[in-house]
């Protein structure tokens with residue numbers, strides 16, 4: 001089979017570099033910038049399809065017949081969880097400890113400098 005000019009032999013194992021999709025400048029504006037607002041209306045990630053049925057720009061849950069069975073549960077809970085964490089707390093860097101996205105390869109890829117944050121409870125009056 002020919003995929004984008006590459007001949008894939010029958011029975012070959014194909015590994016998709018999922019993280020590289022998120023770093024692709026042809027797909028994402030300033031991909032290395034942490035910009036969660038890109039997924040809001042008007043952003044380059046607005047309405048992105050994570051199921052792979054319209055196209056694939058990111059695939060955190062895999063795609064196709066073995067796509068994550070918990071996708072909808074996970075998305076619902078993550079949105080609820082993140083919304084509450086931002087609603088309840090202000091998230092700050094610890095003085096003198098800048099957030100550093102440098103990576104280190106262990107069993108999985110982890111942050112070279114573990115992230116520590118200072119949480120300040122918001123006053124909800």
Ligand code: HEM
Pocket residue numbers: 060061062063065066067068069070071073074078
């Ligand atoms: C942020 C949360 C989650 C992420 C990023 C995630 C991601 C994934 C990925 C990448 C796969 C492999 C897909 C493939 O083989 O192509 C997978 C499979 C699976 N996930 Fe999740 N998952 C999450 C949460 C959950 C939850 C909450 C459940 C259950 C309640 C769940 C149940 C499953 C099951 C059963 C499979 C195997 C599906 C199969 O092989 O047919 N996942 N998930």
